[in-house]
Amino acid sequence: MRGFELPRLVRLAAPPGAIAAGPRDGRLQVVDALHKAPYRRLATGEYLWRPPYPRGEPRRRPVRPNAQGHFDHLRPGTPAFSAAATFAAAACVLDIWEHYLGRRLRLRLNPRQRRFELIPRVPRLGDNAYSGVGYVEFGFADADPRQPYCENLDVVAHEVGHHILRAVIGRTPAGEAAFEHQAHVEAAADLVSLVAVLHFDRVVAHLLEQTRGKLHSRNVASRIGEFRSEWSGRLEARTAFHDKRLADVARARRKGDFHTYGRPFLGAAYEVLVEIYESHLVRRELISSRLARRSSRATARSRRALRREFGGRYRLNPDGFADALRHATADFARLLALAWQRTRPGPATFARVAGNLVAADRRLAGGRYGRVIRRAFAQRGIAARSRRP
Numbered sequence: 001m002r003g004f005e006l007p008r009l010v011r012l013a014a015p016p017g018a019i020a021a022g023p024r025d026g027r028l029q030v031v032d033a034l035h036k037a038p039y040r041r042l043a044t045g046e047y048l049w050r051p052p053y054p055r056g057e058p059r060r061r062p063v064r065p066n067a068q069g070h071f072d073h074l075r076p077g078t079p080a081f082s083a084a085a086t087f088a089a090a091a092c093v094l095d096i097w098e099h100y101l102g103r104r105l106r107l108r109l110n111p112r113q114r115r116f117e118l119i120p121r122v123p124r125l126g127d128n129a130y131s132g133v134g135y136v137e138f139g140f141a142d143a144d145p146r147q148p149y150c151e152n153l154d155v156v157a158h159e160v161g162h163h164i165l166r167a168v169i170g171r172t173p174a175g176e177a178a179f180e181h182q183a184h185v186e187a188a189a190d191l192v193s194l195v196a197v198l199h200f201d202r203v204v205a206h207l208l209e210q211t212r213g214k215l216h217s218r219n220v221a222s223r224i225g226e227f228r229s230e231w232s233g234r235l236e237a238r239t240a241f242h243d244k245r246l247a248d249v250a251r252a253r254r255k256g257d258f259h260t261y262g263r264p265f266l267g268a269a270y271e272v273l274v275e276i277y278e279s280h281l282v283r284r285e286l287i288s289s290r291l292a293r294r295s296s297r298a299t300a301r302s303r304r305a306l307r308r309e310f311g312g313r314y315r316l317n318p319d320g321f322a323d324a325l326r327h328a329t330a331d332f333a334r335l336l337a338l339a340w341q342r343t344r345p346g347p348a349t350f351a352r353v354a355g356n357l358v359a360a361d362r363r364l365a366g367g368r369y370g371r372v373i374r375r376a377f378a379q380r381g382i383a384a385r386s387r388r389p
């Protein structure tokens, strides 16, 4: 996917020496297993075996840090680079979200397992990435050995997102609510990823260049998650969320396809992010409030003049737009973090999480975005369930 092709340097909030050979730290560990069979059956998700990966099983040697305790000396295209990249991406996503959640998360493990396993290269997974209790493991795009999914921040962030959400919201409930809960988790894992990738300056710059600052459009961020659909097999199943309402995905519900069923929720949440971003632009006087009002999803494709006007404003101050997007991302992440914490214990139905976003906004921003949130979800057929404080 464009915008993700170049290796990025990842800085972690760990003192030099805190990350040991592996890489591994107190809670995460890369296990560069060789000839490994997937832990779960691809078609059904049934566990065939579980972590911890046994000591005697074949694996590559742990990757060592350099004398300064860093891993940035590794050459792209080598298994050692894959191992370090997987660790960096997973640890970085955890760092980012623990910052917004305001606490350190405990990742669920199996009995006798000391650390959460990151398994970078599992050719037998084919064109897939997969996770389960105590691990994430990665195949290859198009099953091509030169395209390891473990080096794609979006894919790693989505899989780690599952574990973050499990730690925050709790387990999938039994019974009728299970389906919608799982559909929400799929959408939410994409939001975990979206927020994480927007912490990379180059992604922000590329996104704004591509859209001339107007994010109500098809772009690299709005396409997060399109390349993923684990249970239905191939990752690149493209289920765009752009115009999806709940009524449009009723068939997915009947088929039990919770990836597709989560798209309207994801679309509404993305729109909330864009509205927050535009309100930052207005407050910084980078665009007029009139232009922000005229810009919406409905007018995204049609109005060429609108796009030109946005582009003109963007050209005047690209750095200002980038700064607005960074602040909007932080506001959006704080809203999500608090809403998800309020959703524990599940079920995380769409209406309930949307209602918790409204409540979180009342707490964090005095209700500034309440109308925006209600409207974005209502347009997708999701009525935010309100619970007055």
Ligand SMILES: [Zn+2]
Binding pocket: 158, 162, 186, 189, 230
């Ligand atoms: Zn998923």
